[in-house]
Amino acid sequence: MGHPVLRTKAQPIPPSEITSQRIQRLVDDLFETMREYSGIGLAAPQVHEGLRVFVAGLRPPEAAAGELNDDTDMPFITLINPQITPVGDEMISGWEGCLSIPDIRGLVPRASRIQVKAYDRNGRIIELAARGLPARVIQHETDHLDGILFFDRMNSFESLTFSDEYRRYWTEDEDD
Numbered sequence: 001m002g003h004p005v006l007r008t009k010a011q012p013i014p015p016s017e018i019t020s021q022r023i024q025r026l027v028d029d030l031f032e033t034m035r036e037y038s039g040i041g042l043a044a045p046q047v048h049e050g051l052r053v054f055v056a057g058l059r060p061p062e063a064a065a066g067e068l069n070d071d072t073d074m075p076f077i078t079l080i081n082p083q084i085t086p087v088g089d090e091m092i093s094g095w096e097g098c099l100s101i102p103d104i105r106g107l108v109p110r111a112s113r114i115q116v117k118a119y120d121r122n123g124r125i126i127e128l129a130a131r132g133l134p135a136r137v138i139q140h141e142t143d144h145l146d147g148i149l150f151f152d153r154m155n156s157f158e159s160l161t162f163s164d165e166y167r168r169y170w171t172e173d174e175d176d
């Protein structure tokens with residue numbers, strides 16, 4: 001937090017460039033960095049690349065188009081130039097953290113269900129429906145592409161907590 005790229009609107013990736021070595025290497029780097037830091041999502045601006053791409057998920061294989069709704073078993077996804085449409089107007093508050101804001105968590109309201117249209121890393125157009133944790137992660141990461149951090153989405157800063165206190169007071173035995 002503080003690097004200007006995190007507050008800058010990222011540029012779309014021309015579809016014809018998605019399969020280029022540069023973009024493929026960037027996607028690989030994002031996955032590698034996300035795993036290294038035990039994150040559940042990582043957007044290009046977080047590694048100082050102002051491009052509209054992020055990776056997310058907890059396990060292989062990569063998800064195909066369809067619905068992501070399982071809170072505990074989210075497959076890897078790569079979304080390029082994503083467009084999110086909320087489904088309904090239900091908002092739900094949940095805990096978020098961010099690799100760009102280490103060791104701090106807060107309660108953030110998000111649309112509970114979304115539709116996403118994007119390119120995958122092979123340059124194919126995909127459509128996903130998501131709810132639960134995957135919907136939250138996709139909204140958090142898409143915000144990074146618009147220079148928005150999760151603090152900006154909070155209704156109040158009262159819930160802000162350090163990771164140690166989060167583990168001590170706000171969760172039983174949950175990992176990141």
Ligand SMILES: [Zn+2]
Pocket residue numbers: 097098099100140144
């Ligand atoms: Zn983040």
